[in-house]
Amino acid sequence: MRTRPLFAAAVRSAAAVLGITGGLGGLLPLVSTRVAAEVNPAQTFPALGAPDDPKVRVSWDHFNDVAGLTQILRDLNAAYPDLSEFIVLGRSVEGREITGLRVTNERQGNPDTKPAMYIDGNIHGNEVQAGETVAYTAWYLLENYGKVDRVTRLLDEKEFFLVPTINPDGRDHWFHDPANPHNFRGGMIPIDEDGDGLFDEDGPDDMDGDGQITRMRIADPWGRWKPDPDYPDFLMVEVDRDERGTYTLLGQEGFDNDGDGEINEDDPGGYDPNRNWPWLWQPEGIQYGAHDYPFSLPETKAVGDFVLAHPNIAAAQTYHHNGGMILRSPGSESARMERADDDLFAFIGERGESMLPGYHSYVLWKDLYQVWGGELDWSSRCARCRTASPTSCGPEENLYRKDLGEGEKDASAARRSCAICSRTRAVLNEIDHPDYEKVEGGGTAKVSSGRVPPSFLLEEELHRNMAFTLTAEAMPLILDHRGGGGERGRQRTLAHPGRDRQPGIIPTRLHQDVRHEEPTGQEPVQVEGVRVLAAGRFLIRTGPRCAGSTAGPSGSWSKPWVDSSRTWVEFLVAGSGNARIRVDALRGGTAERTVSVP
């Protein structure tokens, strides 16, 4: 047997450019409409940002119901059949399809082995702009393929699963039914919230038929509330102990539909789909809205099955609204992350802060509240994706680009109304109430609260969040490896992927999964053509220390990588000729190279 010197295979992850860099987009008309207005190219000049002359024109200053979102996806799929596939994940409680687009360049590489990113939104039915954010992402990626290098590279090397709404029931009810900004957060399985044996029998009622569920008040000289002195049309304030108010507040607009003396005590649904996921799921008493058991809902089960069926998903994003937060795991204090994973998630969140003014990078349980059985945790821990959960800003933060103190928030409604130049308040004129005699009321109109942005901020929200999504460039990708015959490992040089590329900062596996030997499948480096006697990973490229030196029976090195950006493996081989080195990472793609062993 002739023993050959070692040769090295150096592998590194993909590049990523984080943050917004110049020269990204093409030029575009500022406002695009789906009813294609004639644009005279001689008279219009595109602004930076959205794609110039898109094949599919969408009014991104409008919201869409489920059918509208699905139509956008279908239009995009029809315009870009080679870059997209229309997918259906499952059906909702009321039978609506959960639809999405798979976006990748099908003709380059095998999509099943490309690192993938899963993005959904609108798990809470009223958090509607999350749906447009995902649809905009699909639109932006498809319309810019071949125009923006960064996008082209993303679709060549990576795969995206884009699912605008995973709560289509809640979304459609919120748009089509009378509601306030907070209604229809959950799903539509009837729940007996008041335990009287009847289901959803007493929800709010649109008493004046204006499509808005306002808040009721009744004039009362002994009341404890009064209109805010500065903003009487917008705010009610509680009076001091030694003061007399003018009103008693009666809650949401509605009647005692079931005659039990309570008003609006059992509204449609009564659970939270974002508490139904099988990571540290806890029952109703610990976690409101958990429903009967993990994945008891058709929507969550469909999404879970889909994600787990695509083990190449290495990153995920799940969009919400309100608050301007980039949330990350864990949702409960007891479910601590591996420190290295937490560092990574925090790093990405901080990059997001720089792209999303007004947003803060937060740990869910610590900075917001405790959540058991949330999608964010499930996705990060059980599905093992790097996951962030951006929540769209309220318009106030976006309008003024600053953190608002509590007192300022009180005044925000009025200022918002001023800036928006249109009516933001719903009014309930005095009306005969069967349970309370005469009541009146008012409140924020459905789409005008701090929860949903006005048109001019909507486009900004959609674009900025999409840009954050493109940190998918940080997904792992086995890009190249270098090596060659020669003496004693002096060939251990690292392939340089080019000046514009930085390391993929997401490892092929989270540290949590390295520790638990999860998931199935590792990242073997295989050598064929010569006989492998031993293999080992070197700690420093040019250094002498090798971490172990065993090879599997088939000439493979299959220990997990803990290094997020590169690893050097040396093989001691016997024989000569061409050796094929192949790297296969479940979440980092594949790469191979043939070297000559002298």
Add this chain to the structure above:
Amino acid sequence: MPDPVRSSRGSRPRRDGSLDRDVGSGAAVASPWDGYTSDAELPRALERLASASAGQLHLESLGTDAQGRSIPLMRAGSGRPEDPAFLVVAGLDGRHLIGTELALAVLRHLSEHPDSARTLLADRTLYVVPRVDLDGIEAWRGTPHREQAGIDGTADTDRDGLLGEDPADDLDGDGTIALVRVRDPDGGWIERPGHPDFLRPAVADKGEVGAWRILVEGRDDDGDEHWNEEEDAGVRLSRNFPTRFPWFERGSGVYQVSEAAARALVEFLAEHRNIGAVLVYGFEDNLLTPLPEGKASDPDMDRGRWNRQPLDAPIKADLPLLLELAKQYRESLGLPNGAKKVSLGSYGVAMTPEELGDIPSRTEAAQGGLAEFVYYARGRLGLATPGWSPGLQMARAKQDEGTDRKGDGDGSEGGESKDEPGANDAGAATDGKSSADATGGSGTEVVETAPAGPESHDTPGETGAGERKGPGADDESDLTDEGAFRDWLVGRDPSAWLGWKPITHPDFPDQEAFVGGYAPLARINPPIAVLDSLAPPHVALVERVLAQLPRVRLRDVRLDALGNGLYELRFTAENTGYLPDRLAQGQYSAEVRPTRFELGLPGGAAVMGGPSRGFLGRLEGSGGSEEVRRLLRLPSGGKVTVKVISELGGRDEHPIAPGEHWHRPDAKGGSR
């Protein structure tokens, strides 16, 4: 019934317990578990029971498992959602055959006594799922015989991307996958002094040096220096439930209730909200080994749900009930309450192969267990017992012996066996994992303490032999016990102990190696003849819990005229069952509704200043009651119907006319 004593092997262990090195001829032998119901027999057996039951038993389906097979469910009683119901589940672990037989014994009893079944089940329902894991039993019936705890494997146990690449191998060709012990200074096990048939972990603190490795019989087929790590690659349904789910541990599943069969069970529970109690036969245990008395949760029940934390012990208001039920159970087994508690549920110090989980300790079994889910996540009574264990068997044997010999009368309330050295020695084959402090010598009562810390959840695959806390080197009191159990077992079924047969192990050609030990399943399931004495107390257990279910009934109803068309309605609702209408955990988990009432009013009538519905507070068992008073306006007379509706305690209603006073005839005590 097969002959419980068969002599099939070439030799038998010597009574002195020394290593029997010349045992075994390798000839094909009868299985020691003949008489247990196979998968093929199960549906037929259930159909026979149902058809012979004079309409008392109804064969239904729980749902389907991952392979699309129907999981049989037997219903006895009305099945009406308004009646209290009780669910018995067995066979969540494929190895636990005795549980299935105990579940069948109940059905057999009901089928043979349809009249008493009719009386018992007049206003309540019993559901029995005799076997959920339909794969395990076929594993030992197959060739070679072997133990399989999980459903047929789809899990890549060693995460190498290959499935089933390193199964066990029948090295000695005797048709059985047994254990292999290989002399190896790197092994963590040593022989017990004087009892070389049995190994126990070496205790490094005491200067003991390991001498043996224990492996599953077979080769390292894939050359990864793990032996037969894919032997039992499936998910253990018994560990797949959400409460304290053992994340990342072998066999627990990808996520909480990921498996179809486990989901069928939780769906059934969600759809049958009237099920107030569930009994699980398996390795979970809160009956044979009672819960520690001093460990209870005391959450602030009045605080809102904001930021609530999961509990890790029963709420203090519920614990006495659980302890009382456990006491009743042990008494029905002929064991005094003071019998050594840990040892009753003990399977002895497990000789644990490196790559397979062993019989879980009670603490381990509670992680992802069904009974835990029922209590913590459904707020209902979750009971569990193995039904049989070596510890129980030896305690019963000793009990008989002791009664004969010295008539020790240990059955007195609160009698503690620790006062009587030697009592229950035989049962002291300590639970190797949970009773780390079980070193106090013979007869010391040990109550299991805190569950394993979270770190144990996070270190799957690191639970090697060295981590299993065995008895201290100076505590050899349990040695005779394991030997005694082996002798007891062999006395009834010689094929249950394979002895230790020297082999040349292909992967350890130069090292001394033996194959043998207990036959597969022999430590988990007794020779079937034992069922004769085991069945009656377990039939009694099911009948007792059925009778103990909460039962909410009206006791007094009166409608007194106050003049001016006003009447006062007074009624008292009472819980005539033993269990409360709602456990404290039912309230804390918010999964059990409070008992409510509804008033049916004649036309024109109204309740003054309030609705015609309302809720009652918690109705304790054994007669807990609450009186409700309402002012009514009855302009044109007529009867008022009072209806009480309990989620777990059934319903009752009674119409009452103005001026009438009704008292339930069979109610204890007079009206107030």
